[in-house]
Amino acid sequence: MQVSFTRSAPVDTHADTVAIGVFDGKGVAHDTPGGELQALLDSGEAKTKFKHLAVTHAEGKRWIVAGLGDGERFDGERARVIAALAGERARELGAEELCWELPHDSDDHVAGGFVEGTVLGAYTFDRYKAKDPTNGGGIKKLCVSDHDDRAQTIAAAGIVAHATNAARDLQNVPANDMTPHALAARARELAGSEQGVSCEVMGRDEIVAAGMGMFGAVAQGTYAEPQLITLRYEGPDPDPAHPTLGLVGKAVTFDAGGISLKPALKMSEMKFDMSGGAAVIETIGAIARLALPLRVIGVVGATENLPSGRSMKPGDIVRAADGTSVEIINTDAEGRLVLGDCLVHARNQGAERLVDIATLTGGCVVALGSVHAGLMANDEDWAKAVDAAARASGELAWRLPLHEDYDEAIKSRYADIMNAVEDRKAAPITAAQFLARFAGDTPWAHLDIAGTAWNSGKPYSGKGGNGFGVRLMVELARSMAAR
Ligand code: BES
Ligand code: MN
Ligand code: ZN
Secondary structure (H helix, E strand, O other): OEEEOOOOHHOOOOOOOOEEEOOOOOOOOOOOOOHHHHHHHOOOOOOOOOOOOOEEEOOOOOEEEEEEHHHOOOOOOOOOHHHHHHHHHHHOOOOOOOEHHHHHHOOOOHHHHHHHHHHOOOOOOOOOOOOOOOOOOOOEEEEEEEOOHHHHHHHHHHHHHHHHHHHHHHOOOOOOOOOOHHHHHHHHHHHOOOEEEEEEEEOHHHHOOOOOHHHHHHOOOOOOOOOEEEEEEOOOOOOOOOEEEEEEEEEEEEEEEOOOOOOOOOOHHHHHHHHHHHHHHHHHHHHHHHHOOEEEEEEEEEEEEOOOOOOOOOOOOOOOOOOOOOOOOOOOOHHHHHHHHHHHHHHOOOOOOOEEEEEOOHHHHHHHHHOEEEEEEOOHHHHHHHHHHHHHHOOOOOEOOOOHHHHHHOOOOOEEEOOOOOOOHHHHHHHHHHHHHHOOOOOEEEEOOOOOEEEOOOOOOOEEEOOHHHHHHHHHHHHHHHO
């Protein structure tokens, strides 16, 4: 979808469909010359109640009057929701060019929210289906109209929303096609097309030779070549005082559990176990397109986790990149093995602030559902920065504690630490406590997105992969560039 901004009134644009919101207790800000919109409200057919939609025709266009509800409660999230709902209605009615009239005095989050909701809501994933002749292609152009110049905000929101949809594609493509190699190809493609981005990829032999024994152990069970993808972004005139941001993503392209095999129910969803890595790759794409003035390193650990005659076994002891010996208690706790070595790699590559993002534990789904990601951190200021980005972007995260007492739970009888605990106590936390060891003294935050990465039920991205983390991490990068 092409996204643009205009200071013209919607009536003067090429759009075939205009969407215009109304708050409780307010009338329409700019009516059609014939007063059709206010008439629709006065008749009761249009309502200001949040999410209510009504349609009329005037001036050769279709007009959607959208209820925005209480003006005090209206925020970026509500903008995304109403934009997705109005966009869906517009599409059903055959719209190809939609114009949103921004409510007066919208802040940037609200303005961007209308774009994000429209672009995310229009996402489809049907490349594996036979062509449906009744499917008319949908909205091709979105323009946003406002009195004030919002061109930058609108363009930026379009970039972030399209990057999010690109991450959704990576998530939704099944594991037979979205192999570690395919993820690396996408990272290389971004390096080829975006200013300031470069990419290096290590395969099995290099991963093992670099001493990443945890990553190597997960990858040894599959024929698929593992890929350690390192993306680098060097923005225009980065302030040398700004720390280098390191984004580390878990990309297990299929997690069968390994020898500690998962049950069959919903195992197909484990194609989404690469969601963290997908978010890191497309976040770096978005940061580059936004030309943010900072340095970012993206590290994505991509492999399958399968049972075979070569798989790691419960009881095996492997050595991490930093020399730590690790006993494998459960081969299904593979994410922390991959990420631990990736965190060490990111620090060696110069990352000075770390965020890792991973579909790490089923326990996080139980604890927080699909509303909040789990957030755990070793540094208060950094945790606050990540939480602020989460709130600003609407990709919410809720803090869970870390504490040295949890280290007791992952002490091994035979090695320095073990990768899982037999009981299920504090599963998201013990997983993070394992990772904390590899983050060392670098400020680090861990996002467990096991519950938020797919089927989150949001009106704008509820089904399948939703690209969770792209908006949050772009916002975090922005806040670092602004400082
Ligand atoms: N990828 C899974 C976590 C997961 C489960 C994400 C369900 C989304 C939905 C992860 O690799 C895993 O298997 N974790 C185990 C860890 C346990 C063995 C310590 C889990 O959470 O059960
Ligand atoms: Mn697993
Ligand atoms: Zn996993």
